[in-house]
Each structure stands twice: as structure tokens, then as C-alpha cells.
Amino acid sequence: xxxxxxLEIKNLHKSFPIKGKLFAKDIGAVRAVNxxxxxxxxxxxxGLVGESGCGKSTLGRCILRLIEPDGGEVLFxxxxxxxxxxxxxxxxxxDMQIIFQDPYASLxxxxxxxxxxxxxxxxxxxAKGTEKRxxxxxxxxxxGLRPDSIDKYPHEFSGGQRQRIGIARxxxxxxxxxVADEPVSALDVSIQAQIINLLExxxxxLGLTYLxxxxxxxxxxxxxxxxxxxYLGEIVETAKTADIYSNPLHPYTQALLSAIPVAxxxxxxxxxxxxxxxxxxxxxxxxxxxxxxxKHVMERCKSEAPVLKExxxxxxxxxxxxxxxxx
Amino acid sequence: MERFSLSRLxxxxxxxxxxxxxxxxxxxxxxxxxxxxxxxxxYDPADIDVKQILMGPSPAHLLGTDQLGRxxxxxxxxxxxxxxxxxxxxxxxATTIGIVFGAVSGYYGGWxxxxxxxxxxIMLCFPAFFLILAVIAFLEPSIWNIMVVIGITxxxxxxxxxxxxxLSLRERxxxxxxxxxxxxxxxxxxxHILPNAMxxxxxxxxxxxxxxxxxxxxxxxxxxxxxxxxxxxxNILTAGxxxxxxxxxxxxxxxxxxxxxxxxxxxxGEGIRDSLDPRLKI
Numbered sequence: 343x344x345x346x347x348x349l350e351i352k353n354l355h356k357s358f359p360i361k362g363k364l365f366a367k368d369i370g371a372v373r374a375v376n377x378x379x380x381x382x383x384x385x386x387x388x389g390l391v392g393e394s395g396c397g398k399s400t401l402g403r404c405i406l407r408l409i410e411p412d413g414g415e416v417l418f419x420x421x422x423x424x425x426x427x428x429x430x431x432x433x434x435x436x437d438m439q440i441i442f443q444d445p446y447a448s449l450x451x452x453x454x455x456x457x458x459x460x461x462x463x464x465x466x467x468x469a470k471g472t473e474k475r476x477x478x479x480x481x482x483x484x485x486g487l488r489p490d491s492i493d494k495y496p497h498e499f500s501g502g503q504r505q506r507i508g509i510a511r512x513x514x515x516x517x518x519x520x521v522a523d524e525p526v527s528a529l530d531v532s533i534q535a536q537i538i539n540l541l542e543x544x545x546x547x548l549g550l551t552y553l554x555x556x557x558x559x560x561x562x563x564x565x566x567x568x569x570x571x572x573y574l575g576e577i578v579e580t581a582k583t584a585d586i587y588s589n590p591l592h593p594y595t596q597a598l599l600s601a602i603p604v605a606x607x608x609x610x611x612x613x614x615x616x617x618x619x620x621x622x623x624x625x626x627x628x629x630x631x632x633x634x635x636x637k638h639v640m641e642r643c644k645s646e647a648p649v650l651k652e653x654x655x656x657x658x659x660x661x662x663x664x665x666x667x668x669x
Numbered sequence: 670m671e672r673f674s675l676s677r678l679x680x681x682x683x684x685x686x687x688x689x690x691x692x693x694x695x696x697x698x699x700x701x702x703x704x705x706x707x708x709x710x711x712y713d714p715a716d717i718d719v720k721q722i723l724m725g726p727s728p729a730h731l732l733g734t735d736q737l738g739r740x741x742x743x744x745x746x747x748x749x750x751x752x753x754x755x756x757x758x759x760x761x762x763a764t765t766i767g768i769v770f771g772a773v774s775g776y777y778g779g780w781x782x783x784x785x786x787x788x789x790x791i792m793l794c795f796p797a798f799f800l801i802l803a804v805i806a807f808l809e810p811s812i813w814n815i816m817v818v819i820g821i822t823x824x825x826x827x828x829x830x831x832x833x834x835x836l837s838l839r840e841r842x843x844x845x846x847x848x849x850x851x852x853x854x855x856x857x858x859x860x861h862i863l864p865n866a867m868x869x870x871x872x873x874x875x876x877x878x879x880x881x882x883x884x885x886x887x888x889x890x891x892x893x894x895x896x897x898x899x900x901x902x903x904n905i906l907t908a909g910x911x912x913x914x915x916x917x918x919x920x921x922x923x924x925x926x927x928x929x930x931x932x933x934x935x936x937x938g939e940g941i942r943d944s945l946d947p948r949l950k951i
Contacts, residue, residue, distance in 0.1 A: 403845070433851075435849060435850065435851035442845070443842075444842060447842040448843050448846055449843055450865070451865065452865060453860075453861075461847065461850055465851050511846065
């Protein structure tokens with residue numbers, strides 16, 4: 343695989359302040375994304391997995407600057423997106439798009455399908471009039487929708503069809519990179535497969551790069567080249583899909599993977615059950631964010647936060663795998 | 670496939686709502702009467718007939734005559750025009766200001782929102798009617814001045830409403846997706862958010878028309894609204910007040926007209942609101 347980096351995230355931070363009462367100070371902050379560093383190679387599909395509320399979607403939106411990050415860098419083809427002016431950013435937006443989770447919320451109910459798909463073409467002055475219509479029809483057939491959909495409204499479509507519209511809308515500018523924010527979580531299982539296959543064939547045809555955010559580990563295993571596991575706003579492990587599924591290193595990853603249901607009643611495996619809830623990201627624990635739930639917890643984990651380090655092609659943020667620094 | 674099934678559902682509910690239908694009939698009738706005023710008014714509203722002063726209702730003058738012998742029915746028909754004009758222009762002004770103010774405040778948020786909403790609070794501190802009285806005192810009382818003043822003192826509710834809608838809609842995924850496509854703020858505001866915020870605005874504007882008509886009548890009644898000889902329901906009432914012991918019809922009929930009109934608009938507005946049950950919102 344081509345290892346040229348398309349996107350590189352360095353030490354990205356985003357926290358949401360919790361407002362105090364009038365004139366009072368802010369009570370605290372939800373640290374949704376806490377020093378995340380990641381890179382995605384051209385043509386790669388990176389899966390981003392983690393529990394609900396761990397900051398996956400916030401990270402995806404920060405990359406596209408739909409939410410302004412507080413700090414860090416997002417390098418897209420070498421250019422730091424966070425430093426760009428509005429006009430420069432608009433140009434970059436042609437190259438990077440997003441597909442949302444809820445196909446019922448991601449389409450404007452008062453815009454026809456044609457207008458929705460053609461919006462990018464219009465905004466960037468790429469095509470107008472009959473030329474635009476021709477392109478929209480092309481996009482519709484690309485995502486497997488009938489040409490007469492063009493003048494209909496979103497409420498006339500099913501969830502799966504709407505998700506196809508959402509994909510066509512994102513593809514209209516022929517982007518290089520797409521953030522797929524749980525694109526199938528809101529769909530029926532049979533429809534999920536169709537959308538996943540569509541995303542896969544589009545990737546091959548158009549040479550796309552995906553950041554695939556999901557909590558469905560089976561889909562991630564099927565679709566992604568590499569997986570990043572996120573816990574409480576931090577990346578705890580990244581590795582090639584095959585490696586992580588056969589030999590998860592981080593205790594959290596182990597627990598996640600052992601929760602995948604297997605359709606075999608005879609199958610018995612060691613189930614790693616996590617105790618306790620995911621801690622509140624407002625007052626995340628000192629040291630390793632996972633230590634209150636970890637069964638391998640050591641004294642060191644409670645005071646010192648592990649950093650993501652590479653060893654033998656594997657990246658994991660856990661004290662189990664690294665000896666303390668000798669000073 | 671059923672197109673526009675949502676609006677169809679709305680109409681089905683609306684037609685079933687008897688009060689809302691009554692309100693629409695009243696509003697519709699008022700429209701027809703105002704449009705056709707020159708055709709259906711039996712007399713010229715300014716026609717003075719000194720031989721017919723303060724005559725009670727009779728076949729010649731169905732609603733009687735006033736202190737100058739003018740036909741009350743004709744004056745009321747022409748007065749309906751004034752009421753309608755004031756209602757719509759004033760609400761149009763208030764709605765426009767309210768939408769722009771609320772949209773900017775709700776979309777940009779932060780300190781802009783804070784400053785703008787505090788300004789709204791300040792505006793709301795003044796009792797609206799006395800504010801209008803004070804402004805009118807400096808201006809020449811004319812129907813246009815009245816409309817503008819009612820408009821620019823009545824936009825605050827609309828601004829708050831629009832702001833609230835914008836606050837919730839700007840976080841919706843279709844807005845984020847437009848942002849991701851590189852759409853400008855103006856495009857997002859007018860093409861994506863505003864069309865989805867219009868239903869509560871419509872309801873509020875309908876109710877606002879009733880309020881504006883009432884305010885105009887009150888101002889005209891106090892003699893600082895529409896100036897005679899232009900007929901308005903309010904200034905017919907003033908004449909009625911002076912002659913209340915001998916000419917009850919001069920107070921009763923314009924009073925009833927105001928009551929029925931305001932009621933009609935309120936019923937219509939509430940009917941629209943009820944038919945647009947939130948569960949229907951996509």
C-alpha cells in the first residue's frame with residue numbers, strides 16, 4: 343500500500359466548557375478530544391472505534407473544522423487546516439466530506455434531493471443548470487438511486503435510500519477524504535450490508551480515503567485496513583486490523599473485542615467483563631483514563647498517564663507493555 | 670408515492686378543527702370585504718348628510734348613521750381595509766426585523782447573542798403601548814406612521830422565537846453537512862435554517878396581526894391613530910363614546926367588528942399551531 347500520508351493529526355484537543363450560573367465561572371469542561379494524534383495514508387480506511395461518548399464523532403468533526411478544535415494540528419496533504427482562513431478552508435472542503443449517522447437528520451427536509459446533492463456544485467461554482475442536473479443524475483446512479491429521485495423530497499425515501507442521498511451529496515465534489523460518522527448505525531442489518539458494499543466499491547472506484555467511525559466491530563473488521571481504539575477522548579491503541587483482532591494489546595481493546603457476539607451457541611470464550619461505568623469525561627481519572635475499570639491495574643497507572651508508543655509496528659498506550667524510564 | 674404528504678396531513682387536521690375553520694372564514698370574509706369595499710359599500714364613507722344625523726339602524730342605513738349623517742356600514746367596510754392594512758404592514762415590519770435579529774443572534778451565538786438579547790430585554794422593559802404613545806407624540810399621526818411604529822415596537826417576541834429555533838437548528842446534521850460542503854453563512858441561514866423555522870414564525874405572525882389591529886384601534890380611539898375623515902373602527906368608536914346615550918349602534922358595531930376580527934385571527938393562529946403538532950416535524 344502507498345504509505346503517503348493524506349491526513350495527519352497532531353495532539354488535537356477539544357473541550358466543551360460547562361457554563362456556570364450567571365456571572366459565575368465555568369464549572370468545568372468535558373474533554374471530548376484529549377491530545378489525539380493519528381495519521382491516515384492515502385487510500386486507507388481507518389476505523390475509529392470506542393464506546394458512546396468517547397469523543398469519536400467530535401474528533402471526526404474537528405478534523406473538518408465543523409467544530410473548532412482548541413489546539414493541535416490537522417495536516418491535510420501537509421497543510422495545517424486549523425491555520426487556514428475561511429476562504430482557503432472553503433477550497434479545502436472540496437477535498438474532504440462527511441457522511442452522518444442519522445439519515446433522517448442529515449438532509450434538509452425542505453430541499454429536493456437534486457438541490458441537496460447539487461449544493462456543493464453550486465457553492466463551489468462547478469456546474470450550473472443542465473450541466474449540474476446531468477452531474478446530479480450521474481451521482482444518483484453511482485449510489486444506486488433512480489433518476490426520478492431528483493425532484494423528490496427526503497421524506498419520500500427510506501432510511502437506506504436517504505443514506506445513499508447523503509453519500510451522493512458528499513461525493514458531489516469528488517473529495518479525496520471522507521469522514522464516515524457511524525454511517526450505518528441507524529440502519530437495519532440488511533441495509534447496513536448494502537451501504538457498506540456501496541462505500542467499499544466507491545472507495546475502489548474513486549480512490550477514496552475513509553475515516554470510518556463506528557462502534558460495530560464486525561463492520562470495522564470487514565471494511566478497515568487499520569483500527570484506532572478511542573477511550574475517553576484518547577487513542578489507546580492503533581494497529582492493522584488483522585493484528586488487533588487476533589492479538590489485542592490494550593486491556594480495553596481486549597474487553598471490546600470479547601464483546602463481539604458470535605453466532606455459534608457452542609462457542610465459549612473468555613469474556614472480559616468491564617466493571618463500572620465509563621467515567622465522566624468532566625472529571626476524568628488521574629493517570630491512565632482506563633485504570634478504574636482495568637483488571638491489570640498497577641500503582642503506576644493511577645498516577646502516570648501512559649502515552650501511545652510504537653513497538654514492533656504496534657501502537658499502544660498502556661504501562662503493561664513498557665518499562666518505566668530509567669533516569 | 671404521496672408527495673407533500675406532510676402538508677396534506679396538516680390540512681386534514683386543520684379542516685377537522687372547527688374553531689380554526691371559523692377563524693379562517695372570518696379572516697377570509699374580511700379580505701373579501703376589504704378588497705371589494707368600493708363595490709359593496711352602499712354609500713360613500715365621507716358623504717355627509719345633515720338631515721340624517723345619528724339615525725338608528727333602518728333599511729336605508731343598515732347600521733345607522735353617525736354624528737355627521739355618514740353611513741356607519743360604509744364607514745366600517747372601508748375601516749376594514751385600514752385594519753387589514755395596518756395588521757399586515759405592521760406585522761410584516763415586526764416579522765422582518767425579528768427574523769433578521771433572531772437569526773443573527775441565534776446563528777452566531779456567543780457575545781453577539783448576549784448583546785443582542787440584552788437589547789431585546791431592554792426593549793421589552795418599556796410597556797409597548799406607552800412606547801407607541803410617546804413615539805407617536807413626536808410624529809404626525811398618519812396611518813403609515815402608525816404602521817411603522819407598531820412594527821418597530823413589536824418585533825421582540827419574534828426575535829426571541831426565531832433565535833430559539835436557530836439555536837436548535839444550527840446544530841442539526843443537515844446544517845453541519847452544508848457547512849462541510851463550504852456553504853456560506855448567508856446560504857446556511859436563508860436556505861437551510863430559516864425555511865425550517867418558518868412554521869412557528871407563521872403562527873406568531875398570525876397572532877401578531879390580531880395584536881396590531883387591536884393596537885391600531887386603540888390608538889385611533891384615543892385620536893392619535895388614523896385621523897378623520899379616514900374611517901377606522903377605532904375612530905368610529907370615539908364618535909360612539911361621545912353619543913353613547915343616544916346612539917348605541919355607533920359603539921356596538923365597530924366594537925363587535927374589532928372583537929370578531931381579533932378572535933378570528935387568534936383562532937386561525939392557534940388552529941395552525943395545533944395542526945402543526947411537533948410530532949409532525951421531521
